[in-house]
Amino acid sequence: MLNINIHKKLKNYSLEISFQVDNEIIVLFGPSGAGKTTILNCIAGITKPDSGIIQLNHTTLYETGKKPLPIQKRNLGYLFQDYALFPHMTVCKNVTYGMVDKTFTDDLIRTVGIGHLLDSYPKQISGGEKQRVALVRALATQPKALLLDEPFSALDKDTRIDCQDELLRLHKLWKIPVIMVTHDYEEAEKLGDRILHLNNGRIMED
Numbered sequence: 001m002l003n004i005n006i007h008k009k010l011k012n013y014s015l016e017i018s019f020q021v022d023n024e025i026i027v028l029f030g031p032s033g034a035g036k037t038t039i040l041n042c043i044a045g046i047t048k049p050d051s052g053i054i055q056l057n058h059t060t061l062y063e064t065g066k067k068p069l070p071i072q073k074r075n076l077g078y079l080f081q082d083y084a085l086f087p088h089m090t091v092c093k094n095v096t097y098g099m100v101d102k103t104f105t106d107d108l109i110r111t112v113g114i115g116h117l118l119d120s121y122p123k124q125i126s127g128g129e130k131q132r133v134a135l136v137r138a139l140a141t142q143p144k145a146l147l148l149d150e151p152f153s154a155l156d157k158d159t160r161i162d163c164q165d166e167l168l169r170l171h172k173l174w175k176i177p178v179i180m181v182t183h184d185y186e187e188a189e190k191l192g193d194r195i196l197h198l199n200n201g202r203i204m205e206d
C-alpha cells in the first residue's frame with residue numbers, strides 16, 4: 001500500500017495532498033499545472049515535499065525532518081511519456097538493465113510480446129513498441145509500486161488501446177499500487193479503479 005500525505009509550496013499555490021493507494025490503479029486527472037507530475041516526482045524522490053509523509057508498505061520514503069530515502073532505494077517503477085529508453089543499448093540490454101530475476105523478466109518479455117525486438121535498438125522500433133519495452137523494463141526491476149506519467153499519450157489511438165489492455169492484463173497478474181496521470185478521460189475511466197480529480201494542488205471531492 002502507498003500512503004501519501006504531502007505539502008509543498010509551488011509557484012502559484014500550495015500542493016496539499018492526502019490519499020492512499022491499495023493494489024489498484026489510481027488515475028490523477030486534472031488541468032495542466034494542477035500538480036500531477038509534482039506528486040509523482042515527490043513519490044519517486046525527484047522532488048522533495050516541504051513536509052508530510054510518504055510510505056510504501058512498511059517503508060518510509062519521506063517524512064518531515066528525516067533524511068529522504070534515496071531514489072534508487074525506493075523500489076518504484078516510473079514510466080514517462082517520452083519512453084526514456086537508453087538509445088545506445090539494444091532492447092535486450094534495456095530491459096535487463098535493472099532486472100532482479102532472469103526467469104521473471106523472460107516471462108514478462110513473453111507476456112508483453114517483445115521477444116522479436118530484443119536485438120533492435122530503440123530508434124529501430126515504433127512508439128508503441130518502445131512503450132511496451134519501457135513497461136517491461138520498469139516491471140523487470142520488480143517494483144513495489146508503479147508511477148505512470150501520461151505513458152501512452154504520444155501513441156496513435158489503436159496502439160494506445162493495445163498498450164492500455166496490456167497494462168490491465170499485467171496489473172491483473174502483478175497487483176501493485178499504480179498511479180497514472182492522463183489527460184484522456186476515456187483512458188482514465190477504462191484504467192482507473194478510482195479517479196482523483198486534481199485542481200490547484202488539491203483533490204476535489206466528487
Ligand SMILES: Nc1ncnc2c1ncn2[C@@H]1O[C@H](COP(=O)(O)OP(=O)(O)OP(=O)(O)O)[C@@H](O)[C@H]1O
Binds near residue numbers: 033034038
Ligand atoms: N520544484 C518545484 N518548485 C516550485 N514549483 C514547481 C516545482 N515543480 C513544478 N512546479 C510548479 O507547480 C505547478 C504544477 O506543475 P506540474 O508539472 O505538477 O503540473 P501537471 O498537473 O503535471 O501539469 P501537466 O498536465 O501540464 O503536465 C506548475 O505551476 C509548476 O510551475
